[in-house]
Amino acid sequence: MKQFAFLLLVFTAALSGCKDKIYLKYQANVPVYMSYEAFRSSVKFEAPRSISTKGNIYLKNDFLFVIEPDKGIHFIDNSNPSAPTQTGFLNVMGCSNMTVKGNHLFVNSYIDLVVVDISNLGNPTEVKRIEDIFPQALPAIGNNLRVVPIDKNAGVVISWDVRTVKEETEAQVQPTWVNCPNCLSTMEGGGSPTPVYETNSNGISGSITKFTAVGDYLYLIDGFRLIPVNVSNPLAPVAGTATTITRVAETLFPANGHLFMGTTNGMVIWSVDNPEAPTELSVVEHATACDPVVVQGNYAYVTTRTGTTCWGNINQLDVVDISNLSSPHIVGSFQMTNPHGLGIDGSRLFICDGAAGLKVFDASNPLTCGDHLQQQYQSIQATDVIPFNNIAIVIGDHGIYQYDYASPNLPLLSTIPFN
Amino acid sequence: MKSFFIAFSLFAAVAASAQTEVPAPKAEGGVYNRITGGVLTGERSSVSFQFANGYRFGKRVEAGLGLGFESYYGDRYVPLFLESRYNFTKGNTVPFVGVTGGYLAGLNQYYSSTRGATGGVNIGVTHYFTKHFGVTTVLGYRYTQTEKRQQYYYIWGGEAPLIIEEMGRVELRVGIAFR
Numbered sequence: 001m002k003q004f005a006f007l008l009l010v011f012t013a014a015l016s017g018c019k020d021k022i023y024l025k026y027q028a029n030v031p032v033y034m035s036y037e038a039f040r041s042s043v044k045f046e047a048p049r050s051i052s053t054k055g056n057i058y059l060k061n062d063f064l065f066v067i068e069p070d071k072g073i074h075f076i077d078n079s080n081p082s083a084p085t086q087t088g089f090l091n092v093m094g095c096s097n098m099t100v101k102g103n104h105l106f107v108n109s110y111i112d113l114v115v116v117d118i119s120n121l122g123n124p125t126e127v128k129r130i131e132d133i134f135p136q137a138l139p140a141i142g143n144n145l146r147v148v149p150i151d152k153n154a155g156v157v158i159s160w161d162v163r164t165v166k167e168e169t170e171a172q173v174q175p176t177w178v179n180c181p182n183c184l185s186t187m188e189g190g191g192s193p194t195p196v197y198e199t200n201s202n203g204i205s206g207s208i209t210k211f212t213a214v215g216d217y218l219y220l221i222d223g224f225r226l227i228p229v230n231v232s233n234p235l236a237p238v239a240g241t242a243t244t245i246t247r248v249a250e251t252l253f254p255a256n257g258h259l260f261m262g263t264t265n266g267m268v269i270w271s272v273d274n275p276e277a278p279t280e281l282s283v284v285e286h287a288t289a290c291d292p293v294v295v296q297g298n299y300a301y302v303t304t305r306t307g308t309t310c311w312g313n314i315n316q317l318d319v320v321d322i323s324n325l326s327s328p329h330i331v332g333s334f335q336m337t338n339p340h341g342l343g344i345d346g347s348r349l350f351i352c353d354g355a356a357g358l359k360v361f362d363a364s365n366p367l368t369c370g371d372h373l374q375q376q377y378q379s380i381q382a383t384d385v386i387p388f389n390n391i392a393i394v395i396g397d398h399g400i401y402q403y404d405y406a407s408p409n410l411p412l413l414s415t416i417p418f419n
Numbered sequence: 420m421k422s423f424f425i426a427f428s429l430f431a432a433v434a435a436s437a438q439t440e441v442p443a444p445k446a447e448g449g450v451y452n453r454i455t456g457g458v459l460t461g462e463r464s465s466v467s468f469q470f471a472n473g474y475r476f477g478k479r480v481e482a483g484l485g486l487g488f489e490s491y492y493g494d495r496y497v498p499l500f501l502e503s504r505y506n507f508t509k510g511n512t513v514p515f516v517g518v519t520g521g522y523l524a525g526l527n528q529y530y531s532s533t534r535g536a537t538g539g540v541n542i543g544v545t546h547y548f549t550k551h552f553g554v555t556t557v558l559g560y561r562y563t564q565t566e567k568r569q570q571y572y573y574i575w576g577g578e579a580p581l582i583i584e585e586m587g588r589v590e591l592r593v594g595i596a597f598r
Contacts, residue, residue, distance in 0.1 A: 019587070020462040025566075026580035145577045166583070 025166040028146040033155035042093050043126040048086035050419040057395050059386050060100045060203035063121055069096050070139055081391045081402045082413045090124055097211040100203040104234040106218055110137045110156055115234055133239050134222045149176045206384035207292040207341040212252040217275040219259055221249045228276055240276045255295035262291040267302050269325050284320050284328045296344045298323040299366040303339035317370050334370020341384030348405055350392055352382030358394055375410050448475050457592025465490040471502055478509045491565055496523035511547040535565030545596050559590040
């Protein structure tokens with residue numbers, strides 16, 4: 001019996017250090033990785049393909065570039081707007097924004113900024129890239145499931161798998177990283193950096209973009225960072241120190257030597273007198289909403305809207321007097337339906353007004369422009385527009401439409417439907 | 420607390436073995452029932468009560484089933500279990516080894532799908548004071564896995580996470596036995 005008591009003692013001692021384990025089992029977004037090597041050799045120019053999803057648009061001379069989000073850029077010969085021709089597709093994984101300076105196209109590719117020589121539009125080639133300039137860029141997440149931690153050592157995240165995972169630690173709602181000292185714990189959803197309506201000789205962007213160029217510098221919005229990149233030598237671009245943006249930035253527009261940034265709660269004017277270190281000059285606050293901005297002369301035109309990713313309850317066009325850049329102020333507001341991108345050329349103001357379609361206003365008098373609707377195309381769900389040289393290039397949910405606004409009734413010249 | 424129960428268990432076992440043998444008629448077989456209570460101690464401690472009925476096959480082997488009440492991490496369960504014991508001696512002081520295993524039916528309303536499974540091994544001593552009545556002490560190890568799904572305050576997409584708890588517990592219990 002003493003042996004039995006001894007057994008009891010041993011048994012108790014052996015088992016008294018039990019440690020519980022608690023797991024969570026749930027559906028989550030699990031990253032799908034691609035090796036850095038494979039990812040960085042994926043930019044290739046391919047045969048034209050049909051456009052399936054709307055993205056940012058950019059006009060350079062007779063060529064129209066249309067971003068297919070996360071996939072690449074459609075090259076469209078638009079020398080005849082009545083018969084645009086797709087000439088090829090530049091495969092750029094993870095792209096969402098682009099801009100052009102001279103003969104070089106700058107496009108984001110998830111974590112990298114890629115420089116593409118487009119001097120020969122029939123054979124664009126990658127000539128340089130700045131690696132890991134957007135360390136937190138990720139593919140868009142199409143749900144609100146949790147996200148398991150991302151291991152930078154495993155490669156580049158190129159998509160997501162929704163899987164049931166069992167973990168001892170709780171995954172986060174916002175992406176988190178491991179092995180990435182430069183990654184913050186959060187970034188805006190939807191990942192990659194965003195049109196610009198450039199008025200320089202490089203080209204013209206739509207109004208919904210996060211990339212733009214001023215002088216020898218590109219300015220890139222990446223989450224809460226504004227990154228200057230010196231591209232005086234496009235073959236040796238140099239990323240400067242990022243400036244922190246204290247708002248949720250959505251669009252950039254260069255005008256009057258300044259940057260006009262659309263944010264969810266106001267239009268911010270940035271001085272780039274020191275191009276390496278842009279500074280916030282002034283702001284026009286508005287209720288929380290999404291708001292692209294374009295500028296012409298002494299007026300900025302800002303649309304604010306509500307939507308899936310936009311808070312608030314405001315859908316309007318604001319006209320802002322920017323004659324004094326340090327003290328901008330709203331001089332007119334006009335009710336809209338659900339305005340997205342916009343563009344202005346001379347006395348014509350184009351507004352992509354959601355389900356209300358494309359609206360064209362007479363902006364001869366900016367203070368009353370919203371009261372002078374000239375034309376409305378309700379049949380299209382317009383998202384963004386580039387009005388240039390009497391042709392309005394409009395991208396919507398179902399295609400790209402071109403209108404001749406030299407004619408009073410703005411006839412439709414062509415349509416490139418999405419598949 | 421843990422030390423107290425360890426000491427208590429050892430004391431009970433040794434004390435039982437040291438007692439003068441009470442002449443109790445030896446049961447050759449038949450039904451038994453036991454009512455025990457105690458603690459499950461490990462990273463956290465909780466109470467456990469069990470009521471078991473079974474049959475003794477001959478003099479050595481017992482098998483039965485039971486139900487009870489247990490709690491883990493504040494969640495309450497009704498264990499529905501099977502048990503079996505092997506008795507080492509035939510007298511009125513009976514050391515034994517046993518196994519137990521079963522299903523935990525959740526009682527908690529805060530979670531849904533609250534349930535679990537438990538199983539373990541144990542050793543102990545039962546001392547019979549009469550032919551039919553005795554006191555039993557049990558020391559064992561119990562592995563328990565529970566799962567539950569929180570129903571409220573989950574604002575993210577998809578179904579709320581299933582919370583799975585895997586626990587090892589030292590089981591200490593005392594009770595009365597009838598045969």
